[in-house]
Amino acid sequence: MKIEKESLIGRRVPKLDAPERVTGRAVYIQDLVLPRMLHAAILRTDRVHARILSIDTSRAERLPGVKAVLTAKDIENVPFGFGKDNTPLKGDRVRCIRDEIAAVAADSEETARDACGLIRVTYEDLPPILTPAEALRDGAPLIHEAKGTNVPFTYDYAQGDVAVGEGESDIVVEETYRLPFITHCCLGTSGIAASFDARGDLTLFSVTQVPFLYARDMAAIVGVAPERVRVIQVTIGGGFGSKLDIYPYEPIAVHLARKTGRPVKLVFDRHEEFVASPTRQPTEIRIRAGAKRDGTFTFRDIDFVHDNGGYTSWGATTPFVMMQSFSSLYRVPHVRMRGRVVYTNNPYSGSMRGYGNLQATFAVESAVDLLAGKLGLDPLEIRLRNAQEAGETTGQGMVFRTCGLRECLTTAATRSGWREKRRATETDRPHVRRGIGMASMLHVGGGAKIYRSDGCGTILTVDDFCRVTVLTGSSEIGQGSETVLAMIAAEELGLPLDAITVVNNDTRITPWDVGVHASRTTFIAGNSVRLAARKAREKLLFAASARLKVPAEELDIRRATIVRAADGEPLEELGKVIRGLHFAKRSEVVVTEHYYEPPSVMQDRAFKGDVSASYAFGTQVAEVEVDLGTGVVKVLRMTAVHDIGRVLNRLGAEGQVEGGLVMGLGYALCEELLVDGGRVLNPSFRDYKLMTAPEVPPFDVTFVETLDPEGPYGAKGIGEAPAICTAAAVANAVRHATGGRFTALPLTPERVHRETHGR
């Protein structure tokens, strides 16, 4: 019985962790129970900006069941965060509504929360700064006096000479776009459990998406040597960038564990998740852009301001990513960008899927449609005229070894019926207009060399029964990496998928990785697994060759069987070869390792350089119907075409695109964290409007499979890509339908109605 070569690559494979999740067996932080564990809660301030005059914890301390109450004076309150401007507990001043005043560890969560309610704090209010504009005013009070400024980070980037570009322009447009607060809405709320062992080593049961960096950074915050911190990730109920930073609740739990000598768990409720977890930064972007009469782009000049909130997170570095789209989304010779990150007394923002790119792409793609409109060009035509091709290097130094942008544009146009639908906006209902709009995106697809190493390690073992364990540094945060990595190991080793176990949640066991960010896991962890598995494959074929007296290069492994590669003739069970090694006189077991480092480089001081091993592209087309009477925008259909290189798990890739589209539609139409006077007005799913299943339109998802020369089997990253250009496409469609400007999101009925009725 000949055995055909089988491959899972490109097929539709359900996520391996899905059954655990849907049957309730997965252990989220909510489910975790440790022996002797205490429960913690945090008292947050109810002021936006104030001096703390006194904190009285005496009643809380007397509550039965309370084991520890901490305030800033009880701990070494080490500054942390990207700007080193945050502390676990606030002792003298509060700067935003989520600020942590005190924390309690108790026998139960209820007791801990009750105890928080017994703590009395007196304040002297300070004048709040509620917008970046106020913060930037001359003489504005300083939110962090030690910084000497309300602008902790400024980014200036240039390529070419904008003045030259403007001189060459036949047309120039200018507009200012305002992007709102939104938040990640992870279905699993934030939480941690911290436990010291008797040697003083610290184990953190965490939801972080960057476990190795988290261990290192947390070590410094809580005063433990980095090699003494072990991070074990529980099942993570959504990350989307929100788990890139360390937040005050995490060192607080550690301090409580240290004080009580017991494991301490701290979990957010939904209200707390809305108030005290990060946001996508509100951004105001002024963009000027020019083009020649034929539509050739000449320059872009951008000035934007991020509302940083009261403290600085990794979100303050989103301008790095934004400048990639400003500089390189379409060919544009002259670019200048100035970005400022500004303190306010609003909730502080973080990193979120796309990492600034949704905001930047909204501005760029809105401006592209403005230019097209002024020039009387079809939005598709102006984009095609400026779309790069494979082999180009952008002004910022990104090398597009593969580039499916033009094919994404044409495919999206064809599949959406672009040319026909672009012609008319009338419907048979006089108050209803139709529109169609498009937008494209560019994002890193092969990691991003932010750190000196962007690599990932794998240790791979094959046991006597052909069971493979893949120890990978990478993390599963719901994105499906476990499944893709298992597929890669199965592919290399000719084994069924369920022979593979991926272990990816324990820094003491798995090799180094820099975490889930920059859409890097499939590309980088995938290559690492592929190359470790290939070493195992070579060892097995070598052993089989010796047993069978057939050259190794004439052998293959299929369905756990050594076969003749030429015709699939089965020669020996793989298990026998493995056991033959194990039970040989010079006994061996199959253990291999590989550390994969992508061939990318760090940017230079001018922010230039080929920062990723690969880049991903995509075009999305939105078809909308706008009810001018009610202002309601109904998205009729989204066409999404993405160049992600070779598709590995088609179901997973489609899932990523669909999830990204839903997130992008929420950004476009309904999501907004309403922050007024520094306070969150809608901290619940009743008042914070997520897209829900009945509202989701049909999606047409297509992949342009450029084969990346470096990616595993030709794959590129896809994690962030699908959310990036959705809102821009929807806004362009609404503009097409209505002729409105629409400079702000979300496109709520109220906003659409006002815009279309001139109010």
Add this chain to the structure above:
Amino acid sequence: MKIEKESLIGRRVPKLDAPERVTGRAVYIQDLVLPRMLHAAILRTDRVHARILSIDTSRAERLPGVKAVLTAKDIENVPFGFGKDNTPLKGDRVRCIRDEIAAVAADSEETARDACGLIRVTYEDLPPILTPAEALRDGAPLIHEAKGTNVPFTYDYAQGDVAVGEGESDIVVEETYRLPFITHCCLGTSGIAASFDARGDLTLFSVTQVPFLYARDMAAIVGVAPERVRVIQVTIGGGFGSKLDIYPYEPIAVHLARKTGRPVKLVFDRHEEFVASPTRQPTEIRIRAGAKRDGTFTFRDIDFVHDNGGYTSWGATTPFVMMQSFSSLYRVPHVRMRGRVVYTNNPYSGSMRGYGNLQATFAVESAVDLLAGKLGLDPLEIRLRNAQEAGETTGQGMVFRTCGLRECLTTAATRSGWREKRRATETDRPHVRRGIGMASMLHVGGGAKIYRSDGCGTILTVDDFCRVTVLTGSSEIGQGSETVLAMIAAEELGLPLDAITVVNNDTRITPWDVGVHASRTTFIAGNSVRLAARKAREKLLFAASARLKVPAEELDIRRATIVRAADGEPLEELGKVIRGLHFAKRSEVVVTEHYYEPPSVMQDRAFKGDVSASYAFGTQVAEVEVDLGTGVVKVLRMTAVHDIGRVLNRLGAEGQVEGGLVMGLGYALCEELLVDGGRVLNPSFRDYKLMTAPEVPPFDVTFVETLDPEGPYGAKGIGEAPAICTAAAVANAVRHATGGRFTALPLTPERVHRETHGR
């Protein structure tokens, strides 16, 4: 500042896991909590031998909180155990008092136990067989009819020709020794938690000491593919061989987990631990032995019977080890051994530290003293005359590459003041006699090739902060292996001990190993770690050599620093070398692996062959005072001299010897599981007499450090050795003091009084 070479080898290092254990942080099975976990209890029979007529579980099923009730008819009751004569639940017949009739999973342990109390079983009693003699009688009823015999295993071994040996003898002695039931008395009682994931993979939180074999064997019992079983060991509260077998409670927990779809934990209480955990097999050994007038041993002829109890465990293979002492403890040319393992309706026996060797050594060393007495030779002299030396191969084929037996004998004699104390037994109290006795032991010290591979795998990683993780297949069951393995890694890598984490408790993560038995861990896992660490060392020195332009062989690693080997001049921090590799363009991390297989061989069909890579020896001398009025034996002092090759952790080795001595003294003096009519009469620490701290005499512990050429740094195994000859030495001392025969243990006051008063 020059850095001297430092070594932990041979120093006194506290156990790394001790702080966790003594501070209550260690997670024993009792402490383990899994989300959604149920608790189970077992209904055991109250009959010794009976037919089951009916089981009515209806009342138990109706008890609120009960989630599942299982009897034999509800499960596929797969036969298991070394004799495949046991089943998880008993449906038709019970054969000993611990037999499992039904099991309950419920919300709490109390409810589960209450439900067991509501189950009604009706029986038809069968005539019990309560001694091997009854079982061996012609026409005795068969306990396992399917076996067709009450003697499931018989061992016949011979070397030389006993008739020739007898012919050459000037003196022949014969005696029959009776060794009692004792049990392990692990302070952590038995338990398990079983959990299926949504894919049907089974995780067992287990106290097994042989996790890889356990996974494979459990798979067959519960009908799961072996590659789908993952074993995670919780902290184990003592093993001593009791965790070598699978017992019915373990598959029962799995069946309950399957039926309820929830994790199920089952933990023994102390009563259950006494009644339903294994015993050291009671053995009756007839030994005939001869010698020439000068004391040269001529032959041994042994016939022994093991009381197997109702079912067969690995304990039925203890004759393999017993025959090693019969054949090779001292030089003896002609040996014949017949051993029979016999079913009875008593509690069934298992494996226990020493694995039959305590019983065999008791017989051999008692007979040696008998011969010495008959020949008028000093017991030391007759032993020295027959003690082997390094380089000898025994009649059974064991090659003594190193052998410190003679030095053990002479050192023990010197340190105990043997010659002087042997002269007189009188004291200043007329009813009190003093005595001194000795006994030696032989045991495998470099593993035992019972399986085709006796190897152990290691994966070793070094992180950017010089933190080392050692993934070893071996298990820590309290014997201190974690500490020794960490010391070895620290030694090779020039790092402090607390830079090392040993991960040794998860079959999905660690490489293969055959478990804790045969005193193999230091030797085999130690070599595996040593060689994996050496590879890492070589990689690091190679990298340092490239950085420093100094040949690698001129470099060393000391205190996490690269130094010039010749003079200890510090050249670079090790961490910098590691990070240099990590952040190099061709990035690497330090991950190595090694699978160590000892150069031993499996025995042939005649039980001959060099089954271990090394052998350990020892001599113990007991000094006693016997009160003839009360029969009380007081041990005044134990002198223990053991050849365990190079001592790695002196504190750990001493701890092993002291623990073994205490266990051996209990066997000699007070421990006995009183089984009467098949029932256990003393299932509590009130009635089962362990040695307690105030009764423990002074110990004088010395090591003879023969340097084994294969062992790590010259080490040999020590786990079982110290318990083996203690009872024999004590009995020889009591015989010396009193002149009695003392053919049975324990030497309780009653027994001593009867013997010394002729009753």
